[in-house]
Amino acid sequence: MNEPERSARLAGPVRVVGAGLLGASIGLALCAHGVDVILDDASPSALDLAIDYGAGRRAAVGDAPVLVVVCVPPDVTAPLIERELAAHPDAVVTDVASVKLEPFLALQRRGVDLTRYIGSHPLSGRERGGAISARADLFYGRPWVICRDAETPGWALGLVEDLALDLGSTPLEMTPEEHDRSVALVSHVPQVVASLLAARLIDAPEIAVALAGQGVRDTTRIASSDPSLWLQILRANAEPVVEVLRDLSRDLDTVVAALTSINSEGEATPGTRRAIADAIAAGNAGVARLPGKHGQNRRFVTLTVMVDDTPGALGRLLTELGEIGVNMEDLRLEHSPGAQIGFAEIAVVPEVKQRAIDDLVARGWRIAGL
Ligand SMILES: NC(=O)C1=CN([C@@H]2O[C@H](COP(=O)(O)OP(=O)(O)OC[C@H]3O[C@@H](n4cnc5c(N)ncnc54)[C@H](O)[C@@H]3O)[C@@H](O)[C@H]2O)C=CC1
Numbered sequence: 001m002n003e004p005e006r007s008a009r010l011a012g013p014v015r016v017v018g019a020g021l022l023g024a025s026i027g028l029a030l031c032a033h034g035v036d037v038i039l040d041d042a043s044p045s046a047l048d049l050a051i052d053y054g055a056g057r058r059a060a061v062g063d064a065p066v067l068v069v070v071c072v073p074p075d076v077t078a079p080l081i082e083r084e085l086a087a088h089p090d091a092v093v094t095d096v097a098s099v100k101l102e103p104f105l106a107l108q109r110r111g112v113d114l115t116r117y118i119g120s121h122p123l124s125g126r127e128r129g130g131a132i133s134a135r136a137d138l139f140y141g142r143p144w145v146i147c148r149d150a151e152t153p154g155w156a157l158g159l160v161e162d163l164a165l166d167l168g169s170t171p172l173e174m175t176p177e178e179h180d181r182s183v184a185l186v187s188h189v190p191q192v193v194a195s196l197l198a199a200r201l202i203d204a205p206e207i208a209v210a211l212a213g214q215g216v217r218d219t220t221r222i223a224s225s226d227p228s229l230w231l232q233i234l235r236a237n238a239e240p241v242v243e244v245l246r247d248l249s250r251d252l253d254t255v256v257a258a259l260t261s262i263n264s265e266g267e268a269t270p271g272t273r274r275a276i277a278d279a280i281a282a283g284n285a286g287v288a289r290l291p292g293k294h295g296q297n298r299r300f301v302t303l304t305v306m307v308d309d310t311p312g313a314l315g316r317l318l319t320e321l322g323e324i325g326v327n328m329e330d331l332r333l334e335h336s337p338g339a340q341i342g343f344a345e346i347a348v349v350p351e352v353k354q355r356a357i358d359d360l361v362a363r364g365w366r367i368a369g370l
């Protein structure tokens with residue numbers, strides 16, 4: 001078998017402890033760059049599986065990693081960082097746990113010398129764990145938070161930045177506190193909300209579930225995440241998560257109070273309708289702050305093309321969009337229940353929308369809503 005050409009900033013070897021979703025994804029991406037990746041896992045079958053997928057090799061006597069990446073559940077992250085710092089005195093040690101303050105404080109309390117430790121966290125993941133779900137492109141185009149402190153030497157920081165860059169991520173420096181408050185808002189509370197919302201479906205009548213469209217799918221996508229991982233994440237970041245949940249709970253109470261104060265004749269105390277409209281408008285303002293493709297704050301517009309449920313139909317649409325010179329910023333597919341038709345929702349920059357519609361219609365495509 002041909003060795004992949006070395007194309008990475010990192011020289012390696014890189015030791016990855018925990019060969020699950022994150023560890024095997026890092027291993028796959030680094031191996032594809034020709035970096036020597038040493039894998040380790042407490043579970044022999046998890047290790048075998050990740051090696052079978054090509055995410056790295058077994059450890060050997062005399063291995064001298066330049067970088068160790070700890071990719072285990074949050075509960076065991078701090079003890080493993082301590083173990084790896086001691087076992088590899090010339091290596092920089094990082095971890096990818098979803099919480100940064102608690103492991104850092106635990107290590108400080110134990111008096112561990114943290115000069116060679118730099119916490120980090122790639123902001124990308126999947127609902128399913130294990131090497132079976134691993135992907136070399138998991139981190140591509142996503143932020144990778146790096147928590148250095150005043151004692152962190154530049155060369156050590158450089159190694160973790162190189163890891164993020166080799167995997168296609170954008171390194172971002174933050175303190176552990178800033179990181180944990182930020183992810184409480186953009187990752188941890190969304191997980192709780194998605195899970196609670198999806199749980200409403202358990203006892204819903206079949207006919208109600210059959211009506212589910214993109215709205216409920218979008219807002220519950222991450223509800224299939226692993227409960228044991230999330231229990232650990234939420235417990236370790238409880239304070240910032242509770243702060244956001246309390247604000248959310250207050251807003252929910254406001255909407256509930258407003259809706260219940262409108263009587264069956266549609267009469268309501270002054271301000272009631274405004275309270276409801278304000279809640280929805282605040283959502284408009286919040287969602288407009290989410291970065292779009294390439295991290296821009298630019299908003300795209302969408303056009304929805306009806307696509308016959310036949311082999312190659314979607315491929316033809318994408319080819320024709322290329323032929324008419326329209327750059328697709330995003331694509332979402334929805335199936336119409338009970339009909340042999342799909343809807344391709346295509347995001348484009350506002351300037352090209354009308355031309356895209358005109359050209360597609362001229363080529364025989366049907367645009368929904370026209
Ligand atoms: N799942 C996700 O989407 C993301 C997870 N993270 C973080 O990455 C870390 C790993 O998560 P996943 O890869 O999703 O989990 P995973 O469950 O897919 O993999 C964890 C691996 O660690 C191994 N392991 C557990 N205890 C160990 C120990 N004491 N020694 C050696 N290996 C041990 C397990 O056998 C398993 O193979 C977690 O800290 C998580 O917070 C970060 C970003 C995204």
Ligand SMILES: O=C(O)C(=O)Cc1ccc(O)cc1
Pocket residue numbers: 097098122123124125126127187222
């Ligand atoms: O799928 C998503 O949007 C996620 O938010 C996945 C995710 C889960 C845990 C993390 O620590 C980081 C990212």
